[in-house]
Amino acid sequence: MIKDGLIQLRKLAGIPVQVSIIQPKGKPNVRSLKPMKPKGITLHSTGNTSPSAGAIAHGSYLQNLENRNKEYKSWHITVSHDRIVQHLPLTEQAYHSGDGEHGYGNTSTIGIEIAENIAYDQSERNAVKLIVALMRHFAFDISTIQPHRHYSNSKKLCPRRILLSENTWKEDWERFKNQRIQRALEHYHSLESIPVWGKKTIKKLISKGYLEGDAESLGLTLEMVRVFVVHDRAGLYD
């Protein structure tokens, strides 16, 4: 799914993926060019509701920042209602967590921005799918998924659509983590997301018409996949 820090899929959980890496120019202020071994994810939202401020536009914005060589600001991926756009290799440090050049958020986590321009709820659903796919790929524990606010020295309330107030942000995040990320993590919605040991069986069940599902609707839990595999070994589907 990911090679040399770049997403290899043209679609991830049904969402079109575009890999448009920012070109390094002069001062490494967007492209830090510092290697990173990702240990978690920092979630943001763009804070820009202008209809044109989608995922591609944010890529252009980052390229302009890099060209101007002034502000240290960058993140890895923007996800919108209709696509996932990767701006930086996931193996490179970026400046998004607001915890300084040597801060853990900046040096060790993948920065994801949720676009707020169009159909925010869909963008947020796409972000959850992206987060779950990255968690499975990198074997990230749920505790390594944090909001920008968690790291921010200036206590920036971001992602602002998920963290509702300074008083409630911790509970808001817990709720989002448990009800959205954890729940999605417990279900496999596409064949590509099924663990390797279960793929052959699930493929068989789909091809025989015993299971009906597309990228959105498979909805299998790990326990279900286990039971299907045992049944398959017992020859029940032959």
Ligand SMILES: [Zn+2]
């Ligand atoms: Zn942020």
